[in-house]
Each structure stands twice: as structure tokens, then as C-alpha cells.
Amino acid sequence: MACPSVTTGNRFLSEAIAHIDCQAQAIGAYGYGALAEPGSGMSIALTGLLTIFIAIFGYRLMLGEEMRARGLVGDMLKLGIVLTLATSWPAWRTLGYDVAMKAPGELAGAISGASQLPGSGNDLVSRMQAADDAIVILTVYGTGRTMGGAVRSDTIGDRLEGIAVTDREGLADGRMAYLAGILAPFALVRLGAGFFLALAPLMAGLLLFAGTRDLFFGWLRGVGALGLGSAALSVLQGVQLAILEPWLRDALALRSAQVLTPSAPTELSVITSVFMVVSFALLFVIAKIFFFGGMGVQGVWQHIQIARDRNASSAPAASFVDGERNAQPRALLIAESVSQVLRREERGGGFDRLPGSLALNRPDERMALAGAGGARVEALGEHLRLPEARRYARGSNAGRKRDLK
Incomplete structure (x- = not known):
């Protein structure tokens, strides 16, 4: 799959975003196909795991272990989930791939549209690129300050010769923070989601055994955290554009009118740096909620098992499971x-x-x-x-004499 190349100039940001997104989708789709292909190493490993699971199930029956209906249904359900995730690309594309890759954009679009944020009309990337172009133009114009304090006019070249060193560094740092604050979190969530989706054939087999089930649920939480993080970043970038677009229009209007803007580099650096920090902090909070926040998927699974065992222990002795009487202890x-x-x-x-x-x-x-x-x-x-006569009779001569008196 050929992804668009990244070039320098006024299309750098949009081309970089398109390339990262293309690579993420290719990793998720083609990586899954490579692992699930019959004859691959992962396919052989999955077959081995299924064989071990069925063998353990058979040994449990041979040893006379009582098989309850709930446990039997749970084992069959696990087998169905594993085979669906590991061998059926159409099913996995609907259940996992589209949810992790396409659903975040739709969710962010709905939230941004209701909040009237920029980029809600599927033009978020183009508007971010337009903001980057405006930052480049502002860097070319500068703040109007010169080394000697005079304003140089006429041509852009004259203005560039007169830009103070601090202005050039401040504008460059602001644009760097803007690009890094967009590309770094976006690459993290999209490429991470693509890699996690490609591991579905391997992770599905870990659901079969209690010792490896934690890894499966951790992988599932990771996919959910990356998908939600992608949606949250889109909304956050809309908020950043809502602040940055009018600020850039005002700064360029002042520079076109030959008005000094000495505070522009500092303001641009603050705006872009703050949103870069907030982006990573937001991803950290989402990861903390998914991995450390209360009851996760595994906690729900454990509570279901505890409730099932409790109901089974409180069942009456006359109940029958699989044709055998459930005797009380x-x-x-x-x-x-x-x-x-x-x-x-x-x-x-x-x-x-x-x-x-x-x-x-x-x-x-x-x-x-x-x-x-x-x-x-x-x-x-x-x-x-003893008879009553003997029972109440005294046993000594003195006692009998006292009774006769």
C-alpha cells in the first residue's frame, strides 16, 4: 500500500498527517492478514493453543469432573470469540478495526459539531494546515522590531534583515510546538491502534486460559484507550484552532498595517506549548482510566463468575445439572x-x-x-x-425404720 509522501513547504502538516494515518491503517489491516494467514507462525501457535484447550477439557471429563451448563456455555463462547477474532477478517473489521480507526472521527465530529468548534465539517486537517501557513507568513513578516529599533518596510527581504534574534527564535519555537503538539499525539494513538489491531490473532488465543487472560483484557483496554484518545485529540485540536485562527488573523492584520507586534512570539509559544502539554496529559488521563480506574473488563468478568458460583452454591439439592443430582455437602x-x-x-x-x-x-x-x-x-x-417401689425405697436399715414411724 503506497502512502502519500511528505514534502516541505505549505503542505507539510497535512501530508504528514495523511501519511501517518495511511501507515496506521496499513499496519492494522495487512498486519492482521499476515498473522492470520493459514500456515503462518501465529496461525500454528493459535492451533496449538486450541488443541491444548480441548485436551484439557477432555481430561476434565475423563477424571469425572462435574460439568455445569453455565461452564460449558462459557467455554463454547470463548471458543467462538477466539475463532472470530483470529480467523475472520470481515467480522474483525466490523467489531474492531472500524471501531478503532473510523469511529473516533465520527465521535469527535458529532461533539465538535454540537459545540460549533472548527473542523466539525470534516475539514479539520485543512484548517490546521491553513493555520500552519499563517504562522509561516507571520514568521516572514516578523514583529516589526529591528536591531536598531527602526521599522524596515518596502520588501519582505528588508523586513527579514531587520527582525530581531529573539523574535525569530520565538516564532520558530511557537511553530515547532504547534507541529509537535499535533503530530506526536496523533502518531501515538493512530500507529499504536494499528499495531494493536494487527495483534488480534495472537491476543485472541490468550483468552482461552486463566493464566493468560490478563494479557487479553489488557490488550483490549489498550485498543479502547487509543480509540478514545484519537477522538479526544480531534476535539482538543478544534479548541486550539478556535483560539489560534482569530489570533493569527489579528496578528497578520496588524503586521500588514505596519504595526509592531513584539508580544506575538511569546503569545504564539504559550498557545502552542500549552495545547501540546494538554494533549499528552489528556492521553495520560485516558490511559489511567482504562488501566487503573476502578473495575475494568476483567473485573466485570470476575464479578460474573463470583455471582455464578454463588447462585450455584445456593441451588436446592433437588436440582439437576446435566442429568446428575446436585447433592448437598x-x-x-x-x-x-x-x-x-x-x-x-x-x-x-x-x-x-x-x-x-x-x-x-x-x-x-x-x-x-x-x-x-x-x-x-x-x-x-x-x-x-428400676421399679417405682425400689426406686423410691431407702437403701439402709435406719432409713427403713424412719419410714415405718
Whole structure:
């Protein structure tokens, strides 16, 4: 893919932007094709990862591990995502490439149009180039100050001979900050996005295993941060043009009227330097939000797994998963049995009768059952007790004598 060349002169900025954008798109598209091509090293590595994943899944079945429906659906979903990202360019172009390369421009255009910022009509690059041309013209005219303090007129050449050294350096520094503040962040987000998009066949295979899943989610966050950064830079450049365009018109009008503008170099340097710093600071904030700000994609995934495990542990014992009964743990069954016995004791004031066996009952309950015509219910262990005559008889001669008196 032949990208436009960059030349010096009044088309430098627009040609540099077009070349960087062309290279980014070529890296993202052709790099993906080279890695996903059958027979390539990445394709063989992805096949190996899929083989290992399926082999581990089969060993889990052979070892008798219980396969839940949710886990099975999750594994199939991961396989579908990996195969889609790594082997299907039409699907990846819709889901990833267009979102990272084209969606930021559309998002920035909508925001800039609603805010009435310059460049909202798809002419942002041309207006930035026009501003750069105006800075060059202002550099040619200078501020009007000469080494001796007199104003040199007539030709531009005469004016150039009389420009003070500080004016020339200030205007040059202002233009340098303007160009660097536009090209450096733009190259960072566009070339970075193109490189990340080209790595999709490699990164997709890392989703299969828990140990490498962090790298996949980090790569996904990087693509999102670069895409959002591209949109934010377009809006920020519109704000810069909203300040710089009227300032340049006023400065050129004053110089055309032979009015001194000694503060122009300092003002130009401040405007362009501030927006260059703000551009990098904005990219840093976006990266911090995506990589360190609260719950990321992986945090959402972990919360889904925790909720799924919690729902599975609270399921009733009679539920069936894959045709097998989900039995409750033994400790839970014992705890439930003890709690049932304690509840019956509290209700009856003693030990209630257990089904199919005789238990110790209260005396009034046994008398009520006998008086109702039913068979006498003998308490557990009652046949081992002493008769009442012997139970209440004293065991010594002195005691018996006292009882006879």
C-alpha cells in the first residue's frame, strides 16, 4: 500500500498527517492478514493453543469432573470469540478495526459539531494546515522590531534583515510546538491502534486460559484507550484552532498595517506549548482510566463468575445439572438435622417422636396417649429403669425404720 509522501513547504502538516494515518491503517489491516494467514507462525501457535484447550477439557471429563451448563456455555463462547477474532477478517473489521480507526472521527465530529468548534465539517486537517501557513507568513513578516529599533518596510527581504534574534527564535519555537503538539499525539494513538489491531490473532488465543487472560483484557483496554484518545485529540485540536485562527488573523492584520507586534512570539509559544502539554496529559488521563480506574473488563468478568458460583452454591439439592443430582455437602445435611431436632425440642418441651422409632417423651404426653385408648408408648430405655417401689425405697436399715414411724 503506497502512502502519500511528505514534502516541505505549505503542505507539510497535512501530508504528514495523511501519511501517518495511511501507515496506521496499513499496519492494522495487512498486519492482521499476515498473522492470520493459514500456515503462518501465529496461525500454528493459535492451533496449538486450541488443541491444548480441548485436551484439557477432555481430561476434565475423563477424571469425572462435574460439568455445569453455565461452564460449558462459557467455554463454547470463548471458543467462538477466539475463532472470530483470529480467523475472520470481515467480522474483525466490523467489531474492531472500524471501531478503532473510523469511529473516533465520527465521535469527535458529532461533539465538535454540537459545540460549533472548527473542523466539525470534516475539514479539520485543512484548517490546521491553513493555520500552519499563517504562522509561516507571520514568521516572514516578523514583529516589526529591528536591531536598531527602526521599522524596515518596502520588501519582505528588508523586513527579514531587520527582525530581531529573539523574535525569530520565538516564532520558530511557537511553530515547532504547534507541529509537535499535533503530530506526536496523533502518531501515538493512530500507529499504536494499528499495531494493536494487527495483534488480534495472537491476543485472541490468550483468552482461552486463566493464566493468560490478563494479557487479553489488557490488550483490549489498550485498543479502547487509543480509540478514545484519537477522538479526544480531534476535539482538543478544534479548541486550539478556535483560539489560534482569530489570533493569527489579528496578528497578520496588524503586521500588514505596519504595526509592531513584539508580544506575538511569546503569545504564539504559550498557545502552542500549552495545547501540546494538554494533549499528552489528556492521553495520560485516558490511559489511567482504562488501566487503573476502578473495575475494568476483567473485573466485570470476575464479578460474573463470583455471582455464578454463588447462585450455584445456593441451588436446592433437588436440582439437576446435566442429568446428575446436585447433592448437598454432608456437613450441610448434618447441620440441618441438628437444627430440626432443636426446633422440635423447643416446640414440644422435650424430644419429639422420630418417624419409625420411639423417643423419650414427656410423662403427660404418654398418659394422654394411654388414656385415649391407644397402646402405651414406652419411652426409649424405660425397661432398664428400676421399679417405682425400689426406686423410691431407702437403701439402709435406719432409713427403713424412719419410714415405718
